[in-house]
Amino acid sequence: MYAYDELDRTLINERVEEFRDQVKRRLSGELTEDEFKMLRLQNGVYLQLHAYMFRIAIPYGTLSSEQLRRLAHVARRYDRGYGHFTTRQNIQFNWIKLAELPDALGDLAEVGIHAMQTSGNNTRNVTSDQWAGVAPGEIEDPRIWSELIRQYTTLHPEFSFLPRKFKFAITASPHDRAAIKIHDIGLRLHRNAEGETGFEVLVGGGLGRTPFIGKTIKPFVHGRDLLSYVEAILRVYNQYGRRDNIYKARIKILVHELGIDKFAKEVEDEWQEMRDSDTALTLDDAMIEDIRSRFTYPAYEKLPHTPEELKKAAHDPLFERWRKNSVSTHKVQGYAIVTLSLKPVGGPPGDATADQMDALADLADKYSFGEIRVGHEQNLALPHVAKRDLPALWNALDKIGLATPNVNLVSDIIACPGLDYCSLANARSIPIAQELTRRFANHETADLIGRLHINISGCINACGHHHVGHIGILGVEKNGEEFYQITIGGRADENAELGALIGPAVPYGEVADVVEDIVEAYLALRARPDELFVDTVKRLGVEPFRERVYATR
Amino acid sequence: MTSPLEQKKIKITGPSVVTANRTWDGIVIYRTARQDWSAKLSDAAIVRTSDEARALLAESVADDVGAVGAYIAPVEIKESGKIKPGNLREHIRLQGVTIDLPVPA
Amino acid sequence: MPLVKDGKITGDEFIHVADDAEVPGGGAILLSSTRFLGDPEALSRRAGKTGVIWPNNRDLDDLVPYLDRLAVVALVFPTFRDGRAYSQARLLRERHNYRGELRATGQVLRDQFLFMLRAGFDSFEVKKPADAEAFAITVKRYSVFYQPTGDGRMTALHRRMMLRHSESASP
Numbered sequence: 001m002y003a004y005d006e007l008d009r010t011l012i013n014e015r016v017e018e019f020r021d022q023v024k025r026r027l028s029g030e031l032t033e034d035e036f037k038m039l040r041l042q043n044g045v046y047l048q049l050h051a052y053m054f055r056i057a058i059p060y061g062t063l064s065s066e067q068l069r070r071l072a073h074v075a076r077r078y079d080r081g082y083g084h085f086t087t088r089q090n091i092q093f094n095w096i097k098l099a100e101l102p103d104a105l106g107d108l109a110e111v112g113i114h115a116m117q118t119s120g121n122n123t124r125n126v127t128s129d130q131w132a133g134v135a136p137g138e139i140e141d142p143r144i145w146s147e148l149i150r151q152y153t154t155l156h157p158e159f160s161f162l163p164r165k166f167k168f169a170i171t172a173s174p175h176d177r178a179a180i181k182i183h184d185i186g187l188r189l190h191r192n193a194e195g196e197t198g199f200e201v202l203v204g205g206g207l208g209r210t211p212f213i214g215k216t217i218k219p220f221v222h223g224r225d226l227l228s229y230v231e232a233i234l235r236v237y238n239q240y241g242r243r244d245n246i247y248k249a250r251i252k253i254l255v256h257e258l259g260i261d262k263f264a265k266e267v268e269d270e271w272q273e274m275r276d277s278d279t280a281l282t283l284d285d286a287m288i289e290d291i292r293s294r295f296t297y298p299a300y301e302k303l304p305h306t307p308e309e310l311k312k313a314a315h316d317p318l319f320e321r322w323r324k325n326s327v328s329t330h331k332v333q334g335y336a337i338v339t340l341s342l343k344p345v346g347g348p349p350g351d352a353t354a355d356q357m358d359a360l361a362d363l364a365d366k367y368s369f370g371e372i373r374v375g376h377e378q379n380l381a382l383p384h385v386a387k388r389d390l391p392a393l394w395n396a397l398d399k400i401g402l403a404t405p406n407v408n409l410v411s412d413i414i415a416c417p418g419l420d421y422c423s424l425a426n427a428r429s430i431p432i433a434q435e436l437t438r439r440f441a442n443h444e445t446a447d448l449i450g451r452l453h454i455n456i457s458g459c460i461n462a463c464g465h466h467h468v469g470h471i472g473i474l475g476v477e478k479n480g481e482e483f484y485q486i487t488i489g490g491r492a493d494e495n496a497e498l499g500a501l502i503g504p505a506v507p508y509g510e511v512a513d514v515v516e517d518i519v520e521a522y523l524a525l526r527a528r529p530d531e532l533f534v535d536t537v538k539r540l541g542v543e544p545f546r547e548r549v550y551a552t553r
Numbered sequence: 554m555t556s557p558l559e560q561k562k563i564k565i566t567g568p569s570v571v572t573a574n575r576t577w578d579g580i581v582i583y584r585t586a587r588q589d590w591s592a593k594l595s596d597a598a599i600v601r602t603s604d605e606a607r608a609l610l611a612e613s614v615a616d617d618v619g620a621v622g623a624y625i626a627p628v629e630i631k632e633s634g635k636i637k638p639g640n641l642r643e644h645i646r647l648q649g650v651t652i653d654l655p656v657p658a
Numbered sequence: 659m660p661l662v663k664d665g666k667i668t669g670d671e672f673i674h675v676a677d678d679a680e681v682p683g684g685g686a687i688l689l690s691s692t693r694f695l696g697d698p699e700a701l702s703r704r705a706g707k708t709g710v711i712w713p714n715n716r717d718l719d720d721l722v723p724y725l726d727r728l729a730v731v732a733l734v735f736p737t738f739r740d741g742r743a744y745s746q747a748r749l750l751r752e753r754h755n756y757r758g759e760l761r762a763t764g765q766v767l768r769d770q771f772l773f774m775l776r777a778g779f780d781s782f783e784v785k786k787p788a789d790a791e792a793f794a795i796t797v798k799r800y801s802v803f804y805q806p807t808g809d810g811r812m813t814a815l816h817r818r819m820m821l822r823h824s825e826s827a828s829p
Contacts (some may be wrong), residue, residue, distance in 0.1 A: 005818070007802045007814040007817060007818065008802075008814070010801060010802045011800065011802040011804075011814075014799060014801065014802065017799070018769075018799050018800075022769065026576070027576065027618075027619040029617070030617075030788065033617055033621050033622070034616050035738070035767060038738070038739060039769055047574055047579060047621055048579075049581075049642070049645060050579070050580070050581060050646065050649065050650075051574070051578070051579035051580060051647045052574075052578075053581040080654065080656060080658065081655070081656035082654070082655040082656050095579075097576065097577065097578040097579060098577055098578065098579060099577045122740070147576060151804040151814065151815070152804060152805060154771075154804050155800070155803075156804075156805055157744060157772070157773040157774075157776035157777050157805065157806065157807055158741070158744040158745055158748055158773075158777055158805075158807070159741070159744075160741065160744075160773055160787045161738070161739055161740065161744065161770075161773075162741060220799070235745050238741060238742060238745050239742055239745050243740060243742075251668025273753065276755070277752055277753065281805075281806065286819060286822075287557075287815050287819060289817070290818050290819065291821065337593065347655070348652060348655065351653075351655045353655050353656050354656070372637075419641065419642060419645060420645060420650040420651055420652055423648065428651060430652050431651060434652065442639055480640055480641070482641070494643070504657055
């Protein structure tokens with residue numbers, strides 16, 4: 001856990017009081033909606049179809065049990081008893097009253113939670129690997145750097161009014177769980193030939209109307225120079241990013257229009273100019289060490305690799321099924337990382353009730369040193385579970401509906417809130433996801449299909465990351481009816497790719513049938529049972545899938 | 554915010570209402586014929602021409618303190634006289650989500 | 659439109675001179691960038707104080723040679739959403755060492771005062787009188803800052819370092 005100190009807490013409290021004053025001025029008419037809109041967005045408040053929506057940051061996906069309980073409290077006290085985990089390590093409440101928001105923020109601030117910059121045209125919540133600090137093979141805990149960037153970007157006086165929103169993601173593992181290639185800036189921690197740690201910096205990734213995979217702007221930036229290099233990128237973007245057309249305002253368009261080499265040169269020139277200034281952002285070792293020292297790790301016990309409890313439980317096929325897809329290797333022997341599916345059959349992806357949050361907070365205290373993680377796949381995780389506790393934990397999770405054994409399988413669907421909640425949406429996402437989880441409710445079939453990610457967005461803004469779903473579903477509107485475009489072959493990891501359209505858009509009622517046909521085509525076309533869906537698409541291309549799926553349509 | 558310029562472009566093709574969200578709590582509201590707002594669609598002022606629509610919207614937008622994001626939305630008027638939302642989005646705004654909420658209200 | 663300078667509401671001694679109007683020999687005036695760049699040598703050496711209104715999409719390099727002869731540089735916020743002038747302000751102060759008055763003009767609102775102050779602005783043509791009156795309170799809203807800028811406020815990172823030093827130095 002990162003422990004906020006007095007300075008961090010003071011700033012969060014000052015932000016709450018500032019927002020309280022802004023809300024007061026809005027309700028009294030001192031501020032027009034036009035003026036207030038940006039101020040509320042800078043603090044995570046949207047207006048959706050039914051009410052205001054309140055988005056709270058969970059920086060780099062780390063939560064304490066105390067914080068999770070407080071989120072449950074906000075869900076109950078100010079909302080309708082549940083929250084929605086998003087694809088960027090945030091939680092959203094859908095029914096909040098503007099007049100009560102300052103109090104909700106005040107309650108959250110007491111446990112170090114805030115909503116700063118969870119929307120608006122500024123640098124957003126910094127996201128990272130939800131297994132940070134516990135994944136085997138990691139170079140270093142990427143949250144140290146995430147926190148440095150979080151602090152640096154919070155209420156930045158120069159970059160709070162950028163042309164458009166700006167998102168960072170950081171990974172320090174060979175396998176990218178943070179989707180860095182679809183972010184405005186993606187950072188990959190690695191070691192250079194001299195053994196120093198630094199970052200490969202990617203820029204200009206993003207989804208939405210004009211999707212791009214991020215391009216490498218600099219293969220190695222030393223850790224001490226990270227902030228100054230980032231500032232150079234932001235300054236070039238702030239000055240030259242387009243402000244005449246909202247659809248062309250993201251940095252990806254600037255990078256695309258200038259070309260990566262020209263953009264890189266602009267950044268390099270700016271960086272060289274600023275490196276010697278008085279306000280240089282060069283980090284010294286003591287500063288980095290200070291942040292590092294405030295991430296604390298549990299006092300792990302020395303435990304056997306395979307405890308008796310686990311051997312015994314292995315006879316239970318239900319436990320084994322859950323263990324196989326939910327339990328992952330921890331860097332410390334005898335411990336495991338446990339992913340908790342928020343994708344129950346027939347449920348809305350990413351939702352958790354206040355009761356589930358409270359119960360999970362208790363389980364985290366009992367089994368995971370009081371720590372919970374949130375991943376971009378809209379699932380949660382307990383990062384430090386002793387393997388001997390796995391059977392007991394599984395039983396307890398099952399009782400609160402958090403042991404659906406479908407992690408990374410076909411029914412582990414990412415979906416945005418869609419037209420049921422969102423004012424931008426053209427079509428519904430959640431009912432499509434629910435129908436698909438019912439179609440693939442048979443866990444044996446799902447095991448047979450193997451790893452397959454379905455991502456659903458209700459509009460071109462792509463909050464459901466449809467472009468990078470192995471199967472991507474995009475809701476569009478045609479003559480007042482909901483239609484869905486389907487792509488295949490996308491992925492969000494270190495081999496990130498955008499999916500390709502498989503055929504014409506299909507109406508609401510046919511989406512699940514088409515997806516079933518795609519999956520059947522894959523089962524027939526795959527070279528071996530362990531050839532993943534994306535690999536089959538990569539090997540064969542879209543055509544054989546199109547032929548099979550659309551032949552009879 | 555709808556600027557006067559954009560309002561000029563407004564053309565409606567059937568009966569319509571002006572809808573918005575109430576500022577202090579965000580709930581869905583409709584502009585009434587009494588220069589007020591109501592949470593009930595049945596209270597809404599119905600406009601049938603583009604001129605009427607423009608006028609009702611201008612009056613609604615002027616209440617910047619009470620309402621947020623006013624716009625014109627189509628409705629359907631049944632033979633019984635009952636007013637129904639004219640599209641899925643407006644149906645969802647009036648009736649709520651089309652799915653079961655995780656916690657029953 | 660009230661002017662806030664050095665934290666207080668004051669009268670504005672500068673007169674905006676239109677591009678087609680005659681430039682007076684004396685007195686404090688503000689000129690557009692186009693007018694100024696028409697004859698920068700003469701205009702920057704006139705007897706009265708001279709200031710330039712610099713648009714947020716024009717390269718500062720054209721202005722830099724005259725900075726030490728200018729009394730005011732006024733940067734523009736066409737809307738409060740357009741943040742380009744924050745970068746220009748920091749560059750003028752921190753890179754080009756401009757020490758004259760740096761004025762924020764355009765849509766200058768209360769909730770941006772502190773950002774502007776931190777970027778190096780020291781005078782503000784405030785759109786709403788109530789905002790101008792609230793200036794002093796508004797800019798005291800925060801006591802913790804995460805980024806170093808030319809305003810000299812100590813960052814949280816540096817304060818922590820100092821705290822550590824004093825802790826380890828004490829017996």
